[in-house]
Amino acid sequence: MSPADKNGSLLLDRYAEVTGREVIHHLQQLAAPLKGAKVVHVNSTREGGGVAEILQKLIPLKRALGIDASWEVINGSPAFYECTKGFHNGLQGMGSPIPKQLLAEYEKVNAANAEELRSTLEEADFVVIHDPQPAPLLSHCPERRGRWLWRCHIDASHPYRPVWKYLRQWVIPYDASIFSIPQFAQPLPHPQYIVAPSIDPLSEKNRDLPLEELQTVRERFKLDPDLPMMLQVSRYDRFKDPLGVVQACQLAGKLTPLQLVLAGGGASDDPEGEAVLAEVRQAAAGDSRIQVLLLPADAHHTINALQRTADIVLQKSIREGFGLTVAEAMWKGKPVIGGDTGGIRLQIFDHYTGFLVRTPEGAALRIRYLLHRRELLKEMGQRAQRFVGENFLITRHLREYLTMLLGLQSGTQGRMELGL
C-alpha cells in the first residue's frame, strides 16, 4: 500500500468511527466505477466562507476513495471581487446595476485565469465550478473533454434580474448545475441537481472538545458563567443580519438576563465586511453583555468552543444559501433560532429542532421561550444533533456527489444498475 493509500485508508477509518463502517463501505462501492477519474473543483478563495471549508474536506475524502480530485483557486483584483460581490448580492435579490467596467474586469480576470488553468480543466473528466466568480472559465476551454457542472451555493430564488440575465449566459453551456435546495434553482436548459451542503464532524470546528477547553474560552472572552449565552457565528454581512441579532438580544435581555457573542471573520472575497462590522460595533457600544469578535479565518477551534459553550445559537439571516453554522451548532446539540429563509428551512424543523423567525422580535420571543423551558431546550438540542448526524454530515454530501457523477458519466436519466 502506498503512503497516499495508507493515509486515505486512515482517513476513512476516522470517519467510520463517527458514521459507522457501513456508510464508508457504501461510499467505497459507489466510488469504485469512478476510480482514477480526474475531478477538478474551482472557486475563488482558499479560506473563509462555507465553500472553502467544504472543499478542504471533500477533496481529501474523494482522493481517499480513489478519485483523482484537485482544487484550483482563481485569483482576482479588488475590482473583480467588487463585481462578484455585486453578483452575490444580486443573486440574493439585493441588486443594483453593475458598472460595465466591473463586468469587463470580471471577464478579463477569468480570461487570465483560464490561461493558467486551461490544460488542467480541459483534461479533467469532471469540472465543478463553484459560484459565479469562475463561471466564464468554461467559455475559455473549447477543447474540454469532461462534464462541467456549475455549483451555485447562493440563495438565487429571487435574483435581481439584470444580474441573473448577465450570469445566465455563462451558465447555460454547462452540462448540469447544482443548487442547495429546489427553491434556488433557475430555469436552465440542462439537468439541475439538488445537493445540500454539509459539515465535517472531524474538522477542528466540529470535533469533540474536552470541558477544560470550553473553560479556557470562557475565561479568554470573560464570559459571565451566570448568564445564558447567545451566539451568532457568521461573516459580518447584511444578509446575516447581525444588527437584528443585537436588537433581538437587547429586546430579550430586558426581561431575561443574557449575554451575546457575535463571532465573525472576513472572507477574502467580501469587500463589504468592514463597513457592516463597524455598524454592529456601534449598535453594541455601551452594552457590556454584548461582545463583537473579529476572528481570523482559521479560528476554527475557538468557534467550536464558543458553539459548545452557548446555550442557544442564532443564525438570523434574511437570505442564506445554506447556513453551515446552523448544522454546526445542531451537531453540538444546540437548538438554533434561524431566519425563516433558504437552506436554514431545510435544517431547522420549526418547533422540533429549533425555531424559524422573521424578525428580531421573533428571535427575542424564542430566546425567552427557550430560556424559560430548559428541558425543552435540551430535548430540541438532542433532536437537532441526531438530525444532523443522519442528514448533514459530509459523507451524505459525498454520496450525492458520487451518485451525480455516475449519472453524468452514464448519461442515464433514471435508474442506473452498475455491474448487475
Next chain:
Amino acid sequence: MTESTADPVEATPFAVRDCALISLTTGLKAQNLREFCDILRRIPLESIEHHLWGRLLQPRFDEPEYNNDFASWAYHGLHDKTLAERLSMVLPTDFTDQEALRQELVEVLEERLDQCEMVPWAKGEQQFHFLRSQIVVFDSGLRFSRPVDLVPYLANLSTGSIYYHFIDARNRTAERWDDFSAWLAGCGPEYHLLRERLCGVDPYFSSLQNIRQIVAELFQTFFEEAAQ
C-alpha cells in the same frame, strides 16, 4: 442462533444490493391546488415516486405528521388539513401500477377542488417544487444462503440497501412485496411467521434507520423464539 430452523435451503442466495439517490428539479412548480393537480396529471411517474418514497433517501426531518411530500405540502403550504389527511392515506401498495396511483391522487385533488369555494393557495416561498430522482443500484457483494445468516448483518446494512430491498422492491416487483419477504417465501414454510411480521411493517412512516432497526429486531426475535 438456532440450527433447527436454519436448515440449509434450496432457495437462491439473498444478494444484498445497495443504492444511492440524487434529486433533480423538473422545473415544474405549483402555487395553488389547481396548478398542483394539473401538473400531477402530466408529470413523469418517477416524480410521483420521488415524492412518495424517494424522499426517504433525502436529507429531511422525520416528518412527525404526514408521510409523503404531497400531504406535507397540503398541510404546511396550503394549510388544508382535510386534503393532507386524505393524501397521506393514499397507499402506493394499494395500486397495481403507478398510473393507477396517479389517477387516485388526481381523484383526491379534484374532489377537494370541488369542495372548496376558493382554490387553496400557498405563499410564493412555499410553492411545491416537483422533483425527480436518479438512482444508482449496485451489488454489495454480500450473499446469504440461509435466513439466519442475515441476522448479524441486518443492523449494519446501509440505508441504501434498506431502501432498495424494503421500499423500492414494492415498486419494482409484481407482488408488491419487500425483497426479504419474497425471498423467505422460497425458503420454506417455517419462515411464514417471519414473513407475516415483515409484511406488517409500515414502510412509509419511518425513517430508513428506523426500518432497519425494526427489520433487524424482527429477524433477531424470530430466531430467538425458534431457538427456545
